[in-house]
Amino acid sequence: MIIFRQTYHARTMVGSEIQENVHRHFATTVGLITTNGRHGPNVMAAEWTMQVSYDPMLVAVFVHDSPTLWNIKETRVFGVNISSDGQSGLVNVAGGYSGTEIQKLEIPGTFKTYRAKRIDVPMIEGCVLDAECKVKSISKVGDHVMVIGEVLRARFDESRKPLIYTRGNYWKLAGKIPSGRKTIRITKSQMAEFKRMAAGQFVLKAAAAMVRKDSKTLFVRFGRSWTIPLVAVDRGKDYKSAIRAHLESVGIDAKVVKMLGIERSVFKDNKSSLRANIIVFECKLKSVRGSFAGNWLGEPPRNTVLKSLVRFA
Ligand SMILES: Cc1cc2nc3c(=O)[nH]c(=O)nc-3n(C[C@H](O)[C@H](O)[C@H](O)COP(=O)(O)O)c2cc1C
CATH class of the missing domain: 2.30.110.10 (Electron Transport, Fmn-binding Protein; Chain A)
Known part of the structure; x- marks a missing residue:
């Protein structure tokens, strides 16, 4: 509201x-x-x-x-x-x-x-x-x-x-307004993956899902680290449908309940940077399919990429 x-x-x-x-x-x-x-x-x-x-x-x-x-x-x-x-x-x-x-x-x-x-x-x-x-x-x-x-x-x-x-x-103009984005350090291989997801756009625009079961959260693999389910959303496409389809692709049937917030950040590795806007959704688990490729955890693992997204829980 x-x-x-x-x-x-x-x-x-x-x-x-x-x-x-x-x-x-x-x-x-x-x-x-x-x-x-x-x-x-x-x-x-x-x-x-x-x-x-x-x-x-x-x-x-x-x-x-x-x-x-x-x-x-x-x-x-x-x-x-x-x-x-x-x-x-x-x-x-x-x-x-x-x-x-x-x-x-x-x-x-x-x-x-x-x-x-x-x-x-x-x-x-x-x-x-x-x-x-x-x-x-x-x-x-x-x-x-x-x-x-x-x-x-x-x-x-x-x-x-x-x-x-x-x-x-x-x-007179008083000065440039700082972007207000949170800087997140990531590895070279994570940067390569995020840039692949961004597909040449200046800002990676993505949707993420907080799926909860018995006070545990769903994490999926992101290279050698973990993340909550995350998918890049193409320009003009509906975010809710994109995250629902993405969850399905990892074997989760879930209802997308509501938006929890937006994380505006800038990813940095040693060489380059990428701006990212991620909208986090609360999702309600309906069923898990045989092909389910995730893990239910009480705490985010230490090597969770974008750990701050979990704060929306
Ligand atoms: C800061 C400022 C902005 C103005 N903006 C406009 C405007 O957007 N349109 C307009 O018709 N007059 C605007 N005026 C008023 C004209 O500049 C004013 O009437 C002027 O004498 C017209 O010139 P002219 O009669 O030689 O054509 C503005 C005036 C000032 C001081």
């Missing part, structure tokens, strides 16, 4: 409070959208700028009725420049003035531009990513217009970090 507990800080909103608050709690990068048309060379800030397809590489920008949109409708091209964390001043200018008010790109000491190669649009120097886009579609969505562009040419600067916009302020 899942219990949702309302924490002390969480606030529920209704009515106009939704409009006032919801948008503030997304965290986005900010695109500097550049255009060039009858309304002059222009730049606007758009936090609603995102990649929406890999192949073709498509980028969506949501803009309101403004000189930026007018230029895009006229020329069918635009530049997407994802601002870096040193560019909050430029974002303020691009977002704080309209092209109807002032030629933003000409304010001294602000934007450094270069000419795009595939489209006739100024691009902004100093961003993390610049993409030259050709319009694929323009459609109205709510109170904004969704412009989807295909990326014709792009350049990126890995030395710069993106500017983040949330709750009305600009932020």
Whole structure:
């Protein structure tokens, strides 16, 4: 059963409070959208700028009725420049003035531009990513217009970090979040077996079974060591069915009762590592077949691989 507990800080909103608050709690990068048309060379800030397809590489920008949109409708091209964390001043200018008010790109000491190669649009120097886009579609969505562009040419600067916009302020990335995976040392031959199970995937995704009988647990052979029954699950396949079929293959007819938890770990031998996500199921023994190839034990044997899975018992 899942219990949702309302924490002390969480606030529920209704009515106009939704409009006032919801948008503030997304965290986005900010695109500097550049255009060039009858309304002059222009730049606007758009936090609603995102990649929406890999192949073709498509980028969506949501803009309101403004000189930026007018230029895009006229020329069918635009530049997407994802601002870096040193560019909050430029974002303020691009977002704080309209092209109807002032030629933003000409304010001294602000934007450094270069000419795009595939489209006739100024691009902004100093961003993390610049993409030259050709319009694929323009459609109205709510109170904004969704412009989807295909990326014709792009350049990126890995030395710069993106500017983040949330709750009305600009932020820097604070650092990478540790993976939270438990490191498990394994032998070279165990690594070879796990890599075989992973079949070239970056993460071994597997299901494991805790099958209990008279306060004993089922262990099966894993090379020269032991494990609770464990099977790699192919992408998109149902985990419950996979573990049930695997148990059958070792001679056990069992009902898969419920999930006990997930173990996210990284296996390491002397040379390499492999990430693994294992979902452990509680299984109820129905019958054992003649071909049964396991062992019922009170304690995991000393040479049990992934001994920590037994903690779910
Ligand atoms: C951080 C920030 C993000 C913004 N994001 C968007 C956006 O996603 N879509 C939009 O239509 N306007 C957005 N704006 C407002 C436009 O940048 C602003 O209206 C700008 O003046 C439009 O430029 P233009 O009138 O020269 O086309 C944003 C403004 C700021 C400061």
